[in-house]
Amino acid sequence: MKLFDLSGRVAVVTGGNGGIGLGMAKGMAAAGATVVVAGRDAAKNEAAVKEIHDLGAKASAIAVDVLKEDSCRALIAGAVKQHGRLDILINNAGINIRKQPQEYTLAEWHQVMDSNLTSAFLCSHAAYPEMKKAGAGKMINIGSMMSIFGASFTTAYAASKGGIVQMTKAMATAWAKDNVQVNAILPGWIDTALTQRARRDVPALHDSVLQRTPAGRWGTPDDFAGIAVFLAAAASDYVTGAAITVDGGYSVQG
Numbered sequence: 001m002k003l004f005d006l007s008g009r010v011a012v013v014t015g016g017n018g019g020i021g022l023g024m025a026k027g028m029a030a031a032g033a034t035v036v037v038a039g040r041d042a043a044k045n046e047a048a049v050k051e052i053h054d055l056g057a058k059a060s061a062i063a064v065d066v067l068k069e070d071s072c073r074a075l076i077a078g079a080v081k082q083h084g085r086l087d088i089l090i091n092n093a094g095i096n097i098r099k100q101p102q103e104y105t106l107a108e109w110h111q112v113m114d115s116n117l118t119s120a121f122l123c124s125h126a127a128y129p130e131m132k133k134a135g136a137g138k139m140i141n142i143g144s145m146m147s148i149f150g151a152s153f154t155t156a157y158a159a160s161k162g163g164i165v166q167m168t169k170a171m172a173t174a175w176a177k178d179n180v181q182v183n184a185i186l187p188g189w190i191d192t193a194l195t196q197r198a199r200r201d202v203p204a205l206h207d208s209v210l211q212r213t214p215a216g217r218w219g220t221p222d223d224f225a226g227i228a229v230f231l232a233a234a235a236s237d238y239v240t241g242a243a244i245t246v247d248g249g250y251s252v253q254g
Contacts, residue, residue: 003235007032011088011232012079014066014123017044019192020142020221021092022051027225028232029057033088036079038064066093066119067111076126086130088232091120092142094160096194098201101155109156116160117167124171128180137180138232141168143243145188145251153202161186165243172241181240183231188247190219215248 011028015021017039025035029052037048037059045061052059062078065071080086094116097108120141131137144161146154165184172182189195189209195218199205209218227246230236245251 004229004233005032006088006229006233009033009087009232010036010079010083010085011090012036012038012062012075012086012123012127013090013092014038014064014075014119015093015142016090017041017048017061019194020187020190020224021090022048023221023224024090024092024140024228025059026052026055026057026222027228028088029059030055030225031229031233032057033232034058034060034083036075036083037061038075039093040065064093066123067114069122072119072122073126076123076130080130085134086127087134087136088138088140089123089127090140090142090228090232091123091164093119094142096154096157096198098153098198099155100152104155112156113160113163116157117163120164121167124182128175128178131180132175132178135179137175137178138236139171139180139182140228140231141182141184143168143184143186145186145245145247147186147243148245148251168243169241176240179237181231181236183236183239183241184243185224185227185231186243186245186247186251187224188219188245188250189213190221190223192221209250212253213248213250214253217248219246219248 016037064075143164146158147161168184
């Protein structure tokens, strides 16, 4: 169906070399997009590119440090130089430092905020002129259900992801006139390296997630392939400023 066809489109995915980012990258590649995998670890980037190539799809890699403005801008410029255009940007890179709020240092606060929120602003800021020039574009920001809920060990993370949602809405209103749609995805509890560490840190987490999730399971990175394709494709041309939960029903429970 042409509404979901990404043939000829070029997508940049920060943090695209693993977890949710790789799940989205593979989904878009399967729909025809050329995917630029962007991450700090060059070896992981190349491994992700190989996974996509093994699916018979197109991909390349660019190393990026999302904490540095010059690196974020070089990522976008490099993608355009390599592939001649930029149609889709997924701001997925992020970290968490699990501590009670009183235990945070200022440096740790800035590390989380800059990795999760400021990097998304910088990459979007760099991508917007390319999309405006092309007359269309899709930006997808990865938030979290922690923009809805509170948790004692996610102070900086929750603040950054709440910021992602509000930044998404502001950019959506600013850039709609340029036919650039900006939306957010709010993942629930997904089985990734990040949450595997969380389960070690919070022993009761696994069982409590299963008990509360109507779907009865943790999510997987592959669960994000479809939503990524939808928000990257023509099917979502009249969807902008949305924050869509992908959580197996966790957030609708009282």
